Amino acid sequence: MSKVILVTGSNTGIGFDLVRVLAEKGHIVYLSARNEAAGKEAQANLKTDGLNVKFVRMDVTDHDSITSAKDVIEEAEGKLDVLVNNAAIGIEERPAADISMDALRRLFDTNFFGLVQVTTTFIPLLRASKEGVITNVSSELGSNGSQAQNHRGSPVYSASKAAVNSYTIALAHELKKDGIKANAVTPGYTATRLTKFQGTQTIREGTEVVLRWVLLDKDGPTGQFGIREELCQW
Template structure:
């Protein structure tokens, strides 16, 4: 058990997730670094511990019911509660025209980006309810904004017209609102965060923002004060249109 606030970040062995873990660790959280790959997870957690941060590996594959259940059981035994859950794990299958995107690829994206976030949130809900200030962050994207996508004059409206990935983030935004509505009476803050166009493996490191910059919004939303918002979509500049 630990008296510190506990945070779980999924997909945290690299990229934005690793920087979210680092950012929360620097704020004094005991961070559970979620990774489906044990070797990479151990390496990432070890590197953060070398920086003096309280970071522990938690093996979790958000696309697998048994893995998520086992992770929740393990965290309960070690910590007893969870104060912040950052659903960061996400995938894309590449830049393919919507008319050519295979249903199997779209389904694989949804299994992680949408169902994975639902599965993980539901599994860790009892631990979050044990917190006096539970926070849930869904790592979304402006590509999931229907307001942006339907603006045919937006600079990247056509360039980033991805059927599976974009629609999965739109769905994740809807999931965010659904959880926020149900959990608001219990003091939860449930929000979606957009990291901006960040250089990661997901986009072949083509984005102009660093993972540290991309992680900032998640760290902020995971540590909101009691008078903070819920059921909203934010990036560094402020509110993002759904």
């Protein structure tokens, strides 16, 4: 069955590859970007490969752009089956004892407040789906359990993804009654712009991990944190 799927921040990286794979599988996919030119270029690149995806401009830190995107999808589809909260940024990090408040606010604006704002705006459209799914792209660095055992730095990015994880758990519990699933997933250390292309996995390898948590069937999991083919510690 073809699903209506929105991937935030999908003009490049794992989000862009995910849009490609979902379109190849025949889904109605909304590629989304904060920069209209970059988004349309990404859409055109897929078109040259014979893939038709829809484009919607959305900056996850800009409430008006989120509501406009929601209006576009509501008008065209009347529902959203899957929301993939993929957009995120990383920053040059200072030690936890010397965090820059500006950097902390900037990163939380995109990685957490933005994700929450997108999610709450799209929940009415997810409720209109028979099998709504929210897939929050998190990170192993957001796992408090894993960081407690093996601390790997990046305190600001880690905190933003830990907040995403906490919010995902709350969503999963609250939205169960509506039949909406909410999970977090970490793609693993992937060679994208975010990692200055230092990641040890290819983009496609990262995409495949996320994909498993996007195309869930009716009896699929909720309230889980996926990593590769296993579950990650929250």
